[in-house]
Amino acid sequence: MAGGARVLSDDSRLSRVDRALYALERQLALLSGLAIFSLMLLAVLSVGGRNIISQPLPGYVDWIEQAMPLIAFMGISFAQRDGGHIRMDMFISMLEGRALYAVELITTVALLVLMLLLVWGSWAHFARSFDFAAPLWSRDSTMDIALPIWPAKLLAPVAFFVLCLRLVLQVWAYGRAVVTGTATPVAVPLIVDAAAQAAMEAEHLSDAGSRGQRP
Amino acid sequence: MSSIDIGLVVTGFLLLLVVLGMRVAFAAALSGLVGLIWIFWSKRGYDPDSFFWALTVATKTAGQIPHSKLASQALSLIPTFILIGYLAYHAGLTKALFEAAKRWMAWVPGGLAVSTVFATAGFAAVSGASIATSAVFARIAIPEMLAIGYDKRFAAGVVAAGGTLASLIPPSAILVIYAIIVEQDVGRLLLAGFLPGIFSAFVYAALIIGMALMIKGFGPPVRGFTWGQRFASLPPVLPILFVVVTIIFFVYNPFGGDAWGTPTEGGALGAFVVFVMALIKGMRWPQLKDALLESAKLSVMIFTIIWGVLIYVRFLGFADLPGAFSDWITSLTLPPMLILVCILLSYAVLGMFMDAIGMMLLTLPVVYPAVMALNGGEAVSAAESTFGMSGTMCAVWFGILVVKMAEFCLITPPIGLNCFVVAGVRDDLTVQDVFRGVTPFFLADAVTIALLVAFPAIVLWLPSQI
Amino acid sequence: VEWNVSLWGKRRAFTEHVEKLAELVDQKTNGDFTLNLSYGGLSKNRENLDGISIGAFEMAQFCAGYHRDKNPSITVLELPFLGVSTLEQERDVSMAVYEHPAVQEDLARWNATLLMPSPLPQYNIVGVGEAPRALADFEGLTVRATGGIGSAMEAVGAVPQSMSATEVRQAMDSGVIKAASFAPHAHMSFGTIENANWWTTNLNPGTVNCPVVVNTDALEALSDEHRDALMGSVDEALDHYIEFYNEKTMAAWGPALEERGIEKVTFSDEEIASFKDKVAGPASEAWIEEMSERGLPAQELYDLVNEKLGQSN
Ligand code: NA
Ligand code: NA
Numbered sequence: 001m002a003g004g005a006r007v008l009s010d011d012s013r014l015s016r017v018d019r020a021l022y023a024l025e026r027q028l029a030l031l032s033g034l035a036i037f038s039l040m041l042l043a044v045l046s047v048g049g050r051n052i053i054s055q056p057l058p059g060y061v062d063w064i065e066q067a068m069p070l071i072a073f074m075g076i077s078f079a080q081r082d083g084g085h086i087r088m089d090m091f092i093s094m095l096e097g098r099a100l101y102a103v104e105l106i107t108t109v110a111l112l113v114l115m116l117l118l119v120w121g122s123w124a125h126f127a128r129s130f131d132f133a134a135p136l137w138s139r140d141s142t143m144d145i146a147l148p149i150w151p152a153k154l155l156a157p158v159a160f161f162v163l164c165l166r167l168v169l170q171v172w173a174y175g176r177a178v179v180t181g182t183a184t185p186v187a188v189p190l191i192v193d194a195a196a197q198a199a200m201e202a203e204h205l206s207d208a209g210s211r212g213q214r215p
Numbered sequence: 216m217s218s219i220d221i222g223l224v225v226t227g228f229l230l231l232l233v234v235l236g237m238r239v240a241f242a243a244a245l246s247g248l249v250g251l252i253w254i255f256w257s258k259r260g261y262d263p264d265s266f267f268w269a270l271t272v273a274t275k276t277a278g279q280i281p282h283s284k285l286a287s288q289a290l291s292l293i294p295t296f297i298l299i300g301y302l303a304y305h306a307g308l309t310k311a312l313f314e315a316a317k318r319w320m321a322w323v324p325g326g327l328a329v330s331t332v333f334a335t336a337g338f339a340a341v342s343g344a345s346i347a348t349s350a351v352f353a354r355i356a357i358p359e360m361l362a363i364g365y366d367k368r369f370a371a372g373v374v375a376a377g378g379t380l381a382s383l384i385p386p387s388a389i390l391v392i393y394a395i396i397v398e399q400d401v402g403r404l405l406l407a408g409f410l411p412g413i414f415s416a417f418v419y420a421a422l423i424i425g426m427a428l429m430i431k432g433f434g435p436p437v438r439g440f441t442w443g444q445r446f447a448s449l450p451p452v453l454p455i456l457f458v459v460v461t462i463i464f465f466v467y468n469p470f471g472g473d474a475w476g477t478p479t480e481g482g483a484l485g486a487f488v489v490f491v492m493a494l495i496k497g498m499r500w501p502q503l504k505d506a507l508l509e510s511a512k513l514s515v516m517i518f519t520i521i522w523g524v525l526i527y528v529r530f531l532g533f534a535d536l537p538g539a540f541s542d543w544i545t546s547l548t549l550p551p552m553l554i555l556v557c558i559l560l561s562y563a564v565l566g567m568f569m570d571a572i573g574m575m576l577l578t579l580p581v582v583y584p585a586v587m588a589l590n591g592g593e594a595v596s597a598a599e600s601t602f603g604m605s606g607t608m609c610a611v612w613f614g615i616l617v618v619k620m621a622e623f624c625l626i627t628p629p630i631g632l633n634c635f636v637v638a639g640v641r642d643d644l645t646v647q648d649v650f651r652g653v654t655p656f657f658l659a660d661a662v663t664i665a666l667l668v669a670f671p672a673i674v675l676w677l678p679s680q681i
Numbered sequence: 682v683e684w685n686v687s688l689w690g691k692r693r694a695f696t697e698h699v700e701k702l703a704e705l706v707d708q709k710t711n712g713d714f715t716l717n718l719s720y721g722g723l724s725k726n727r728e729n730l731d732g733i734s735i736g737a738f739e740m741a742q743f744c745a746g747y748h749r750d751k752n753p754s755i756t757v758l759e760l761p762f763l764g765v766s767t768l769e770q771e772r773d774v775s776m777a778v779y780e781h782p783a784v785q786e787d788l789a790r791w792n793a794t795l796l797m798p799s800p801l802p803q804y805n806i807v808g809v810g811e812a813p814r815a816l817a818d819f820e821g822l823t824v825r826a827t828g829g830i831g832s833a834m835e836a837v838g839a840v841p842q843s844m845s846a847t848e849v850r851q852a853m854d855s856g857v858i859k860a861a862s863f864a865p866h867a868h869m870s871f872g873t874i875e876n877a878n879w880w881t882t883n884l885n886p887g888t889v890n891c892p893v894v895v896n897t898d899a900l901e902a903l904s905d906e907h908r909d910a911l912m913g914s915v916d917e918a919l920d921h922y923i924e925f926y927n928e929k930t931m932a933a934w935g936p937a938l939e940e941r942g943i944e945k946v947t948f949s950d951e952e953i954a955s956f957k958d959k960v961a962g963p964a965s966e967a968w969i970e971e972m973s974e975r976g977l978p979a980q981e982l983y984d985l986v987n988e989k990l991g992q993s994n
Contacts, residue, residue: 026508032515033507036294040490043295043483047476050823050842050857061843065286071294072285072522075515084516085238086570088629089646092236107237114245121278128731134750135975139790141750143727144827144843148750149286156281191645255737268736275735283728288844400872401851465855477844477852532722533685533737580721 007082008186014173018187021166022081028162029078035070042067059145066142069152073159077166083189093191098181104188105174112167115160122156129153218254222534225250229527233568239630240516240523243573247527248277254533280529281522289395290521292388292482293344293572294514299486300347300381301506303338306493309351311451312337313359318448321437325427327363328373328434329420331356335377336416337452339384340459341489343482345571345625346513349378349633353640365434371644372626372652375633376419376659379622382571383412386462386482389571389618396579399610401477407611407678411619414673415663422659454492458485513636517572524573537581544585551589551601558582559620559664566624570632574621586613608675615674616667623660626653682714682907684899685738687723694866694930695799696720698922699742699893705914706907714907716740730894734791739899742799744891746828753975754787755779755795757982758890760968761833762961764990766885768923771800775890777989783978793894797915800923801864802931803885804830808860809853812879812946816956825849825861833886833960834862846871853877864888865934866926874937879944883953886960 009015042064046057057063079085092103129140130150138148170188177185216224225246232242251273259265303309316330316337323329335352342348352374360370382389385405394401427433465481476484493502531537547554566574586609587593593606602609625633634649667673686703688696696718703716724732729741730751745755758778765771775798778784788795806824813819820838831841842858850872852858861873868874900908938945948956965983972979 029508029511029515030504033504033511036298036510036514037507039291039295040298040483040486043476043480044487047480047484050476050840056823056840056842059843061288064288064291068286068291069282071291071511071514072518073281073515075511076519079512079515079519080238082512084512085240085519086516086630086632086635087236087238087242088233088568089236090629091234103235107232107235110232110245111237111241114241114248117248117274118244118278118281121274121276122281123278124275124735125279125282125731128734129750135971138750140748143747144831146749152286153282156278272736276732276737279724279728279731283725283731288848400854401848402855476857477848477855479848529723532719535717535719535722537722 007189008184010184010186012186014169014176015186018081018169018173021169022078025075025078025081025162025166028159029075032071032074035067035074039064039067039071059142059147062142062144062147066147066149066152069155073155076159077163080163080166080170081189083191089191097183098178101174101177101185105171105178108167108170108174112164112171115164115167119157119160119164122153122160126150126153126157216257218257218534219536219539221250221253221257222531222536225253225530225534230568233630238519239568239570239573240519242523243520243527244277244523247523247530248273250527250530251276251533254530276529277526280526284522284525285518288479289392290518292391292479293517294510295483295486296343296386296388297347297513298506298510299482299489300338300342300344300351301509302486302489302493302498303341304351304354305496305498305502305506306454306489307451307496308341308455308489308492309334309338309355311448312455313352313355315448315452317359317437318440318445321440323424323427324436325423325434326436327356327360327365328369328423328427331360331373332377332380332416332419332423335374336380336384336413337455339381339412341386341455341462341485342381343386343388344513345378345381345389345622346517346632346636347510348381349375350509350513350636350640352377353637357637357641360434363434363437364432366652367644368648368652369434369655370652371634371637371641371649372654372656373423375626375631375637375649375653376656377416378633378636379625380412380416382618382622383408383415383615385409386485387618388482389575389621390614391479392572393575393579393614393618396575397583397610397614399607399614403607403678404611404614407615407674408618410673410677411615411663411667414666415619415660418659418663419656422655426655458488461485461488517570520570520573521576524569524577528577531577541581541585544582545588554589555586555602556668558586559616559668562617562620563623563627566620567627568630569624570630571618571621571624574624575617579617583610583613602671604671604675608671608679611678612671612674616664619660619664619667623657623664626650626656626660682903684714684716684740685723686716686718687729687732687738687741688718689721689726689729689742691720693870694922694926695801695891696742697925698797698799698918699740701921702911702914702918705917706910709910709914710907714903714910730791730793733793733894733896736792736896736898739896740796740893742891742893744889746889749828751791752787753972754781754784754977754982755890755892756829757968757972757979757986759829759887760961760983760986761829761887761964762885762957763887763986765803765888768800768802768926770990771802771888772798772919772923774986774989775800775892777985778982779892781982781985783982787977788894789897791894792897794897794900796893796895797919799891799893800919800926801888801891802926803888804862804864805884805886806860806862806881807868807873807877807943808879809856809877810859812944813881814946816948816952822860823858825852825858828889829964830862830886832964833956836960836963837956849873850875862886866930869930869933869937874941874943877941877943879946880938882945882947884948884956885953886956 046060050056130137131139136148140149173187229246252269255272256269312334316334320330321327338348356374357370385408390404390408391401394404462481462485465476590602590609591600595606597605625631628650638644638646638649707715723738727747729743732738733741745752746759749756779795816837822839823842824834824839826834826841827843834841849861854876969979
């Protein structure tokens, strides 16, 4: 997606950490996929319950609201790793080498700062809904059947924290690329043209470790 | 600095971040957060001791938005409709539709591209999300078009443009979201989308046939299917009808009895029917897992844009920009139709840099009341109105126009989701290729929108029958 | 001094007291202290207490039933069949509860001070199809009702459904639900009366309680003059609100029903009494038990409500 970005890998520690984190991100994204699937089942249960046994699912809307954060947040870092969040690459596709990595480094650092702040902000949002002293630790509940909301609110800072880990890794990778000026930076999404070129150069250099890897 | 100046400076900052290649969702969120900090700090006269207070309040305000705005029943339609698209692909519906369209329609000039358009239109009756439609047809239609010599960029463009039909022809997640933002009847809007969707498909087809007649070496007609082969292609398409009927029964029961559920449930039930079909067609865990991961990825991309844009919208709210804008619009002394056209044109410009839902969330709270006021208010009768339609019908008409504009923005550079998705499916295509291939369809969309503005009956005839 | 006020939707009967308050404060302070009303721009309605607690804005309106756990103490005012029959009673009993120390402590967790209620009339039910003549007719009726009113409906055999308010009209037109419970102004704005056949005039199962609160720090930071201007305008703003609701909204309600030929269903006193018996006792007992476990003086609050209603009756 997003122009078929691809991520190179090699034997470096950076690349190994990248792949380990990617495995975690993939599991979280799958969790989000399963939540989508469960939304579908929930509707079947609700409709079936109402029309067949005249017993609607209590709190149908409340349960949907609880499932939505799973879908909305858990895959955020998975998409960032693969370059899946869309952007306009007209300007940066004109850059290459150190200039390109430097611009990517700047926007990635800015993004890291944003996400660290949002981890704080969304944690505060969770914390306002959580109270050890209250029944079910709940200080905020859904409208219809009063489910505690704190577990769903907790998902945002958790997913954003994983994204921060990913961003630290990308800052490291872009930083390394700026220093070395390499044509084959690992652990960061490359736009297709650049990736194809990088793969080609990698073959030229017969660098056995570097190869284009389709996520 | 007045808060309106702050709003303008921060909007400039947002554009700079987007140009620098920051992911759109995060560029919007970051500018929104910076704007909030600025607004709060200005309330305390930029006192250095208050900076941390402003940072805290702004961060906590922004930090509520992802959860509080996304934990909503209305938005749950988006992932369900995306999932339907992938499940239908695994149920073989995409292939069956394309095959049938090919056998019946590919004999015209540019036949395979025309077939693709009508196959996406047929698929639209099941799929409620444009990007999922483009994603699955990229896998099926592009290889066939390439095999008989179409330009690969044009082939990609057809699929990107054809995908947009999914949001006009019901079911449609984006129409439901419009209905919910402006608090109008969902069923009536869904019904209103049907004719404009078919109409768009015919305009696309006419454009392709015209190009095929004028351009040498354009995709040739595909002839030689016997009537037997044509009829044989129909039974595999029948399951689509089954899904359509299921969904219709959820919105309006044609036999006059009670409907079975709400549109939200209808979408999910449609997905379940397609899921069962895919199981029968041999889908197992590896394919399902693939479909779930793809759906998760598209969903999180859209949801991230939504909360990112909403952080920015929250900043605009504190800067009171919407209020200033709506005062300005209603104070204009231009002819109302000209104002409406200007609004649609600004959607075209804004849509270049935004995603469809983000754009609607950003603009509708301001633009919708202004348009309703232009027409003479929510309760106006057709006879007393500016545009010759009652308030309710104006809401429907404007909704279809906005959704068509939002669909247009899915294929315009530099940020057009459908084009990104098509390029992502195909290794041999860059986003720039798809944008180049889709360009002719801008003309088709411009014609469609102009006709929908000039002849509101195309939109309003069907909903006025109920 | 400028205060931001977070409301939602658009200007309507439900927000007239805040509009009036802004006008009065502006007048009394010659424009030195202004309330800047925002309809939905500053927060989502369910997060208004969060915004107050953060300090993002200084005043906000919300409904207790949106989030029981955020404001358990004032949900006493949403119990079914309290026996409130006028907006004036609703105002008095709300104010009495808002002044109770336990309630103030409850809202203090959000750095919020309760300013005034937004008194709403009792909810009643609008429906399609055959009108219920007796309580027994509610058996199996699908009705959109949430919270306490939902449990009340369940007690007489109806099937409460939860769905967002914006989907109610569609659900009713398509037959997914047969009836919906709202206050009159909401029945009108959500369009539930457009195709309805009947309306219950005296079921009065309860209502929602929607206070207006201010940020405590901001209130304390006001000059004495400004604070007096604000607090001294509350009564007049509420008078205006109640007059507006009675004169304008309720005046539009009767004709709106007649225009559409909607039948008014009135239950006999015995029917209402037996409905009340089935619902009110068990609901208040459950509420008192649950809230006592949270450490609230639940019985005391419940008694306060009844005592206040006894005085005004
Ligand atoms: Na569709
Ligand atoms: Na665009």
